Amino acid sequence: MAPASSCHATSMAFDAPFVGNTHQIRTVEAFDADEHAHNLTDWEQSYDQITRGRFHGTLAELQLPQMQVFRECTSQAVRQSCCVWPDAFWFGLPExxxxxxxxxxxxxxxAIMVRxxxxxxxxxxxxxxxxYGIVIRRNALLQAAELSGSRIDWAQLACAEVIHVDNNSRTSLLQTLAGLLQNDGGCTDPDLRQQVLLNTLLALLDTSAVDGAxxxxxxxRQRIVxxxxxxxxxxxxxxxxxxxxxEQLFVSRRTLQYCFEDxxxxxPMQYLRLIRLNGARRHLRQASAKSLTVQDVAADWGFWHFSQFSSDYRKLFGQSPSQSMLTKTH
Structure with missing residues (x-):
């Protein structure tokens, strides 16, 4: 796996976005973090659940001619590995x-996040x-900025992770996004919806400041992790x-601890266990089709004390390993 902040040397195999688009709001829920990760159209994602308890995720998604808009909710803390299709910008606005x-x-x-x-x-x-998330094709954003006279440093934006914005502008964008994702009988014309959102986003970007490198x-520390x-x-x-x-990373225990905490x-110990438990869960959800037992999967993820594995698994995911094998989600 490349460091999370690195761009791919070659394009990933994405389907063409928005094929068969009806510009209708799509809603979906999931009870597994990684299943939830795959519900977002045309993203490459993998989620690991961090906090204990049953997971519940909801997604409301709207596809416009040159944009994707969504609101995502997750009940548990999650580590997410994310990548959207090429020639686009993603903007993320936590509520x-x-x-x-x-x-x-x-x-x-x-702040607003951007990649x-x-x-x-x-x-x-x-x-x-x-x-709330917005994904917009790069050319559409460039053309809209040119028409509106917005002054945006595109090279800087492409390298940014966090941008600081005027709070009133941020609130206005959140309200616009909330309105777009409500089936309340309002404007349904996709081009007009897109233009409204573009205008609000550009007004915000026009006065934004990119966080320092x-x-x-x-x-x-990122590379070590x-x-x-x-x-x-x-x-x-x-x-x-x-x-x-x-020993493998040529760092002291204190350095490793500091890297993970920062x-x-x-x-590090908590993270290592979480990664293995989430990996075992993905494996278990496919195990019945491969004629594997719970013990097979546990051993494949380095859990040799089955009772401890079962206890830790239940504490994290709110169900036993055998229950996960029986869960049919697709």
Missing amino acids: QSDQTRINGRLAGAH PGDCEFELVTPPDYAI VSSSFQR AKARDLVLAHHDQAITVPKLC VLGMS
């Missing part, structure tokens, strides 16, 4: 929380979370310990 991390950085209460398409990024979101020391995740996933049948990670807000 209230100031605890969102994008590529390890706290976004802040009144270009075909560029993997990581979010860590808290429990009971709601976020991250320091080289923080980038190093990404390498640790790669090692765990590459050897998921082994219970890799923190001392083993330190980038993810959790300890």
Whole structure:
């Protein structure tokens, strides 16, 4: 896995966005974090549940001629690996929380997150979370800015993760998004809807300020965390310990602890267990089709003490491993 902030050297295999688009609001719910990740149209995503309890996610999505608009809600804290289609910009507006991390950085209460398409990024979101998202084709945004006379530093925007905006403009954009995602009998013309949203977004970007670039020391901490995740996933049948990670990454235990706390807000040990438990859950949800047992899957993810695995699994996901095998979601 590449560091979460890196752009792909080659384009990912996305379907053509918006095929068969009816410009109607689509709503869907899920009771598994990774299933929820795949409900968002034309994104490449993977979610790991972090906090304990049954997961519930809802999504309201609207596809316009050159844009995708959505509101996503998640009941549990989640680590998200995300990537949208090429030649686009994503803008993320959390409703209230100031605890969102994008590529390890706290976004802040009144900021807006932004990433270009075909560029993997990581979010860590808290429990009971709601976020509005806008994905717009790059050319459509450029043309609209030119017509309106907006002055936007596109090179800087393409490299940004967090932009600071006027709070009144941010509130106005949130209200516009909420209105678009309500079936209240209002305007249904897709082109007019898109123009209203474009005007509101450009007014906000015209007065925004991009947060400064991250320091080289923080980038190093990001790389260490990404390498640790790669090692765990590459050897998921082994219970890799923190001392083993330190040895493989050539860092001290104190440095590793600091990197994880600074980038993810959790300890290395907690993160390693979460990654393996979430990996086992994905595997279990496919296990019945492959004639695997719960014990097979547990061993494949380095859990040799089955009773402890079962207990930890139930605490995190709110159901037993065997119940996950019986869950049919697709």
